Amino acid sequence: MKTEEVDHVKMSSISIEQSAISVPNLGIHSVPLPPKKTTLQKLKLKLTEIFFPDDPLYQFKNKSLRTKIILGFQFFFPILQWLPTYSLQLFRSDLVSGLTIASLAIPQGISYAKLANLPPIIGLYSSFVPPIIYSVLGSSRHLGVGPVSIASLVMGAMLSEFISPTDEPVLYLKLAFTSTFFAGLFQASLGLFRLGFIIDFLSKATLIGFMAGAAIIVSLQQLKALLGITHFTNKMQIIPVMYSVFSHKNEWSWQTIVMGISFLVFLLTARYISSKKPRLFWISAAAPLTSVILSTLLVFCLRSNGDKIAKIGQLPEGLNPPSINMLYFQTAHIALAAKTGLITGILSLTEGIAVGRTFASLENYQVDGNKEMMAIGAMNIVGSCSSCYVTTGAFSRSAVNYNAGAKTAFSNIVMATAVLVTLLFLMPLFYYTPNVVLAAIIITAVIGLIDHEGALRLWKVDKLDFVACLCSFLGVLFISVPSGLALAVGISVFKVLLHITRPNIVTLGNIPGTQMFNSIERYKNASRIPSFLIIGLEAPIYFVNSTYLQERILRSIREEEDMIKSNGDPMLKYVVLDMTAVTAIDTSGIDTINELGKSIRNRSLELALVNPVGSVMEKLHKSKVLELFGSNNGVYMSVGEAILDMTTSKKVDGLA
Numbered sequence: 001m002k003t004e005e006v007d008h009v010k011m012s013s014i015s016i017e018q019s020a021i022s023v024p025n026l027g028i029h030s031v032p033l034p035p036k037k038t039t040l041q042k043l044k045l046k047l048t049e050i051f052f053p054d055d056p057l058y059q060f061k062n063k064s065l066r067t068k069i070i071l072g073f074q075f076f077f078p079i080l081q082w083l084p085t086y087s088l089q090l091f092r093s094d095l096v097s098g099l100t101i102a103s104l105a106i107p108q109g110i111s112y113a114k115l116a117n118l119p120p121i122i123g124l125y126s127s128f129v130p131p132i133i134y135s136v137l138g139s140s141r142h143l144g145v146g147p148v149s150i151a152s153l154v155m156g157a158m159l160s161e162f163i164s165p166t167d168e169p170v171l172y173l174k175l176a177f178t179s180t181f182f183a184g185l186f187q188a189s190l191g192l193f194r195l196g197f198i199i200d201f202l203s204k205a206t207l208i209g210f211m212a213g214a215a216i217i218v219s220l221q222q223l224k225a226l227l228g229i230t231h232f233t234n235k236m237q238i239i240p241v242m243y244s245v246f247s248h249k250n251e252w253s254w255q256t257i258v259m260g261i262s263f264l265v266f267l268l269t270a271r272y273i274s275s276k277k278p279r280l281f282w283i284s285a286a287a288p289l290t291s292v293i294l295s296t297l298l299v300f301c302l303r304s305n306g307d308k309i310a311k312i313g314q315l316p317e318g319l320n321p322p323s324i325n326m327l328y329f330q331t332a333h334i335a336l337a338a339k340t341g342l343i344t345g346i347l348s349l350t351e352g353i354a355v356g357r358t359f360a361s362l363e364n365y366q367v368d369g370n371k372e373m374m375a376i377g378a379m380n381i382v383g384s385c386s387s388c389y390v391t392t393g394a395f396s397r398s399a400v401n402y403n404a405g406a407k408t409a410f411s412n413i414v415m416a417t418a419v420l421v422t423l424l425f426l427m428p429l430f431y432y433t434p435n436v437v438l439a440a441i442i443i444t445a446v447i448g449l450i451d452h453e454g455a456l457r458l459w460k461v462d463k464l465d466f467v468a469c470l471c472s473f474l475g476v477l478f479i480s481v482p483s484g485l486a487l488a489v490g491i492s493v494f495k496v497l498l499h500i501t502r503p504n505i506v507t508l509g510n511i512p513g514t515q516m517f518n519s520i521e522r523y524k525n526a527s528r529i530p531s532f533l534i535i536g537l538e539a540p541i542y543f544v545n546s547t548y549l550q551e552r553i554l555r556s557i558r559e560e561e562d563m564i565k566s567n568g569d570p571m572l573k574y575v576v577l578d579m580t581a582v583t584a585i586d587t588s589g590i591d592t593i594n595e596l597g598k599s600i601r602n603r604s605l606e607l608a609l610v611n612p613v614g615s616v617m618e619k620l621h622k623s624k625v626l627e628l629f630g631s632n633n634g635v636y637m638s639v640g641e642a643i644l645d646m647t648t649s650k651k652v653d654g655l656a
Contacts, residue, residue, distance in 0.1 A: 128388075141407060228310065
C-alpha cells in the first residue's frame with residue numbers, strides 16, 4: 001500500500017475513534033455467545049413467543065390458591081372483574097348509553113338482516129342474545145355487539161349465489177344458522193389455541209379496498225328499495241346490478257323515490273352534524289329510529305294510497321325460538337356453509353377486535369385479543385342455536401356507546417333488554433315500516449366504510465399496498481365479494497414473500513462527527529470510508545433469499561471496485577457486513593455466509609461481520625463458519641470497531 005493511502009486509512013480510523021462521545025478510548029470487543037439452552041428449552045421459548053406473547057399466566061405467579069381460583073374465574077369470565085365493584089353511578093352511565101345504542105340497534109338489526117337476505121326478525125333476535133353473552137365473556141367496556149353490514153353482505157352474497165332466499169327460504173335460513181355456527185366455532189378455536197395471528201393476513205390496505213367496494217355494492221343493491229323495483233338481481237357485481245336497475249324502469253315508483261331521498265338526506269344531514277360536532281353524537285344515533293317512526297306513521301296515514309310503497313309486514317312476537325334443530329350438516333351444502341362461516345367469521349372477528357382495541361386505547365385499558373376471539377366465537381355458537389346470524393362488535397354502535405358515556409359491558413345488557421321489550425310488545429308497530437327507509441339506513445351506515453383518505457395515504461406511502469387495496473376494491477365490484485377478498489389477500493401475501501425473497505441491501509457510510517453508519521443514499525452527508533465497503537443487510541437470511549443475497553453482495557463489490565477505479569480512490573481492501581437487522585438465519589443462510597467468505601477472499605479482500613444477534617451468532621458459531629475468518633472470528637460489536645481493528649492490525653501492510 002502506498003504511503004499516502006496508509007495515511008488516509010489511518011486518518012479515517014483516528015477520526016472514527018475520536019468521534020465517539022461516550023466511549024473516547026474505543027476498544028475491540030468480541031461478540032459474546034448467547035447463554036446455552038437445550039433444544040427443548042429453545043422449542044418451548046419459541047412456542048411461547050408464538051402462542052403466548054402476552055404471557056396470560058403472569059398474574060397467577062406467587063399467588064395463594066384462593067387468589068388463583070378467583071383470578072382464574074375472572075380470567076375466563078371478565079364480568080367478574082367489574083361486577084363486584086359495580087355502583088349506581090356506573091349503572092346510570094350504562095343505562096343512558098345502553099338505551100341510546102338500542103335506538104340504533106333496532107333499525108340496524110332489521111336493515112342488516114334484509115341485507116343478508118334473511119327475515120327482518122332475525123336481525124332483532126341477533127341483537128338480543130349475543131350482547132348478553134358478550135357482556136359476560138368480553139373484555140371491552142365499549143364494544144356494541146350486533147349484526148354488521150360487511151358480514152351481512154358477505155353472507156347474503158355467498159349463500160344466495162347457490163341457494164335462492166325466495167325460492168328456498170327454509171334451506172337458506174338453515175344454511176345461515178349453520179354458517180354462523182361454523183363462524184363461531186372457527187373464532188372460538190382461534191382464541192382457544194391462540195392462533196389470532198391468522199387474521200393478520202387481512203392487512204389494512206386489503207380491508208380499505210374491500211370495505212369500499214362492499215359499501216358501493218351494498219348501496220347499489222339498495223336501489224331496489226329506493227326505486228321501488230319488484231324484480232331485482234341477486235348478483236352482487238356492479239354490472240348486473242346496474243343492468244337490473246335500468247332494465248326495470250317501468251317498476252320505478254315516484255312515491256318510493258321521494259320518500260327514500262327525503263329520509264336519506266335527513267340521515268346524511270344528521271350524520272354530518274354529528275361528525276362536525278362530536279357532542280351532538282346523539283343526533284346521528286337517534287336519526288335511524290326517528291326515521292323508522294316517522295316513515296311508519298306516514299305510511300300508516302297514507303295506507304289507502306300507499307300500496308306502491310313496500311312495507312316490512314307482519315313480524316312475529318316473542319323471544320328467540322331455538323334453532324339447534326335447523327343446523328344443517330348434510331353433505332350437499334356443508335362445504336358452502338363452512339366456507340361462508342370461515343370468511344364471515346374472519347371479517348367479523350377482524351372488525352370486532354379492531355373496534356374494541358380502538359376504544360380501549362382511548363380510555364387507556366387493555367383488550368385481550370384471545371379473550372375477544374373466544375367471546376365473539378361463543379356468542380355466535382350460542383346465537384346459531386337461538387335463531388341469530390353472525391354478529392360482532394359494530395363500529396357505529398361502539399362509537400355511539402362510547403360517546404354516550406358507557407363505563408362497562410353492562411350497556412350491552414341494557415340494549416338487549418330494550419330489544420327484549422321490543423320483541424315482546426312492539427312488533428305490531430313495525431307492520432307499516434317501509435323498506436325504503438331501511439335501505440336509506442343501510443346506505444347511510446355503509447358510506448362511512450369508504451375511506452378515501454386512507455386510500456390516498458396508501459398511494460403516497462406504499463404503492464404496492466395501494467395495488468392490493470385497488471385489486472380488492474375492483475375485485476369486489478366486478479368479480480364477487482369473496483373473490484375480491486381472496487385476490488387482495490393473495491396480493492398481500494405476495495408482497496410479504498417479495499420482501500422476504502428480495503430483501504433490502506444498503507451501502508453504509510459514516511455520519512461525520514459520530515459513530516453512526518447509515519445509508520449513503522438516504523443520508524447525503526454520509527461519507528464512504530476509504531478501502532472499505534460497508535453493507536447493511538435488512539432481513540433474515542433464509543433459503544428463499546440466500547442465493548439472491550450472495551449475488552447482490554458480490555455485485556455491490558464489483559460496482560464498488562469499478563467506481564473506485566474510475567475515481568482513482570484507494571483500492572478496496574475490506575468488506576463489512578452489518579448484520580444488526582438480520583434477526584434469523586437458517587442452514588442455507590450459513591452456507592451463503594461461508595461461500596461469500598470464500599469468494600471475497602479469492603478477490604484478495606477481507607470480510608468482517610458486525611453485531612449478529614444472539615440466535616444468529618449461535619448458529620454461526622456451531623457451524624464453525626467463523627473459524628474461516630481468522631483472528632477475532634471476524635465478528636465485531638460495531639462497524640467502528642471493525643474498521644479500527646482491521647486498519648490498525650497487521651492485516652494492513654506497513655502498519656504495526
